[in-house]
Amino acid sequence: MKKFDHKIWGWKVVIITLIAFVILLNAESITLKDCIRIATSKNPQVLAAKEEYYSSGAERYRSFANLLPSLKFQGSYTRLDEAPYTVMDPTSIPFLPPDMEPMRIEMGKAEMQKLTLQITEPISARLWTAHSLASINVHKNELNYRKVKLESVLEAIQSYYQLLKAEGFLNVAQISKQQIQAHITDLENMYAQGIIQKKDLLRAKVQESEVELLVLQAQNAVELSKKALCMALGLPLDYEIEIVESLQFIDYSSPIDSVLKWAESYSIDAKLIDLGVKASEKQVKLAWEGLLPEFSAMFNYDYQKPNRQLEMEWYDSWTAVGAVQWNLFDWGGNIADIKSAKHRLKQMEYIRQSARQGIELQARSAYLILDEKRKKLEVARKEKQTAEENFRVTKDMFHNGAATNAELLDAQSDLTRANININNYMADFNIAKVQLKYITGELEKLMNEVLKNERK
Template structure:
């Protein structure tokens, strides 16, 4: 029976011990944990990898494309061709083709440039997300420290008021103080107790916010070790904001809009492509009858071909022109956004 009680007590105390996990944390460790946990930063990393894949996809448009086809056909009835029967029962056709774009109106070049701009934007967004995570971690860390110091200050103040209350109470008993003095101290004690409760609740909320930033369990107790902010101001403040990711993204948006105009213009220009291929067909039978005798000729052969394809858009009800106008308006909007944030 005694063993069962000991096991029950141990089982009940285990979650409490786990819930009261305590970690000591420096500012540098706080930043590292926040960067490792941040979902926004992980999404930004994925966006960079997607931009790399987009670059590979866009570059593939320069390269020739190799395709293979195969077809099986069963046709009935047989075709009559000048007294002979053309029989295609199980005819097959197989081929391979190679297609190389020669001129696409600049669309391929603009697409590749857009993919490069997309990668640059992804890198800037990654840098922006990293800066935001560090800023949030620092803010949560130092806010928690500030509230903890406020709690300690109020605890010290409360201890002083408790001492003063006991001294005044003794003074009232000795006739050296009045009840009014004691009441004023009691009211002040109540006010300090209320302020201390508020500060303790605020410290707990700040701890929860810091746990959320760090990605650790919400029951974790955190003891910050860097409690002094060291600020070193430069001799001359730098007002250059040209390297800020927000501004660089605005410049990249203008560049992307310029390439979109070129893409829209390329849709109304001629395109030229070169194609080469080889086709092989078989299991075609030609049946005929001469002098009462039946003859069957089996046809199997292959052909190679080379072709040049030229496509010239002639009339699409103004669709291409409208796309160009729309792209130019998007470019103008991007330029206005840049102008608005740089003046």
């Protein structure tokens, strides 16, 4: 049998410890406020919504520019293979000698140059309505940008609590492993002295294997939670992060009536639907305006040669044009557009009616879920106190021979389960609370405060 080399094992422990220390040094410490700052600046969905907002602003300016006169410049140079001309037959003209040769009359020049400045002013009600629609779209994308930012912050904070939950789970599992290993050491000594039977020792080792599986499950949960947090923040999945806060219980004391009132007045979704109704109203107006004539006024200033006398000299001229275009008949196409726009307006009104009820239901549901998590946490605290006392008493009784090994293992399992429950319920309470604050607008106030302090 190969002899165990303590020196080699010691060096391995040192190397592993150094590697873990270096990883921790390179890991970035992140707080909840850091989550807000990073998510709003690096999350790809936030950045995409921001670009969409800026794009709609440019489109609104384009629609405004369509209302203003446009100035265009055009220049041309033409070279013909032969100057245009006509041939006059003398016999067709009275009083000319019949023997006169046909006359060739020049009608233009082979070389022509022209410079034109054109000013066009459209006069159409549809252009004003299109500008109004573009303005509504800007406001809609601004609200959507706010919503996406809030959703990214909500996801980041909830992922942060999920990571705290996973790390708490791992801590409980490791403590449970230490407890069962210490108990196995005691059992091995007692078995060597003939105090217990081998089945007691084997049962404890079976429970040790179960705890090791629990530790493995917790380690995987920590790893996945870290990657989920990185994704929510817009960071690479392999980015090393370290959370520095811990799970705390800070109760939420606002009454249900206030929550419902805040949710109704704050809801971004409701505001987006209101804008959708306004946009649909403008679409109806735009469809009706398709029945109206469209006007335009144009002024051209030309600088060209040859001149009117066909001399190769530059001369200037101008023209003013008024134009009207009116679609008098299109087989009912415009009427169909009007009907379609009206139906879409009705659709948006029904959606708005349903959304108001949905907002109240969502707020009430979030409030009740938070209350449920609070009560579960209270029960878990009592359960933990009972489990700790039961484990302490059973352990003392076991060492005094008044309790069996199975009773002590059960007491240890009950304590582990109680510690896991209180850790999970504490995290779930914080997750439910931030969800409720998202609905009432309190989360956005926190986000704005954090970002404002960052700019100072």
